[in-house]
Amino acid sequence: MIDSLPELSLLETRILGTLLEKQRTVPDTYPLSLNALQSGCNQKTSRNPVIEAGEAEMLVALDALKDQGLVREVSGGRVSRFEHLLEKALGVPSQASALLAVLMLRGPQTAGELRLNCDRLHRFADISSVEAFLEELASRTEGPLVVLLPRLPGARESRWMHLLSGQASLEAVPAASSAVVGSVEEMDALCARVAALEAEVAELRRLIREGAGQQWHG
Structure with a gap:
């Protein structure tokens, strides 16, 4: 050792x-x-x-x-x-x-x-x-x-x-981590966008089903 x-x-x-x-x-x-x-x-x-x-x-x-x-x-x-x-x-x-x-x-x-x-x-x-x-x-x-x-x-x-390369430089940490923070924010925004698109697709499917049902009854 x-x-x-x-x-x-x-x-x-x-x-x-x-x-x-x-x-x-x-x-x-x-x-x-x-x-x-x-x-x-x-x-x-x-x-x-x-x-x-x-x-x-x-x-x-x-x-x-x-x-x-x-x-x-x-x-x-x-x-x-x-x-x-x-x-x-x-x-x-x-x-x-x-x-x-x-x-x-x-x-x-x-x-x-x-x-x-x-x-x-x-x-x-x-x-x-x-x-x-x-x-x-x-x-x-x-x-x-x-x-x-x-x-x-x-x-x-x-x-x-x-710490094998010496003591951590805390001043450099925020710069090195900005991409990580950014990626979290981007992921949250992406998740919100996906949820909105899913809701929109579900609404379109509902309208299509209703339209098809009206044509069938007509």
Whole structure:
């Protein structure tokens, strides 16, 4: 177990998150080759932000992670492969590492979002179990690994953020969250519009039925 918490770059956290994810979603190809790891880091889905890391950048970040005891290069075969050592290095259980992986890959999320997005890595029974592991990660004596961010105006729930890239910058949180708040407002507006359209369709169907009934009686 490492003595002090690391402060990782975006690419380093992306590499760790990708290794954690692929270990559970594609175990047959894990540990990952450099090419597979690069593709996983740069994929367009389930990633926020989306990045385009080159091979040279990947190698530099991997060397830094190896120096910190968070990644190991597996020898053997014609292609070098890499595996994470996060659970052992930080002393966290697999349930907690699944939450950290999703936070590293997708950014701050609510407990409900984390439960949904963690489904392929670990299936939590309910939101309470997610919150229990998050609170455990936040109250570690060795140093917190996650923090609960202040609830934003208009937001229904507070979001959690990992601290492997240093302390949370609360000034940056509203800007990063504006899209989430906006999406909630847009969804409410969309739901209202759908309800109005459904009512209109129902009224049209009623008028058609009445018209057909009058023609039949006539």
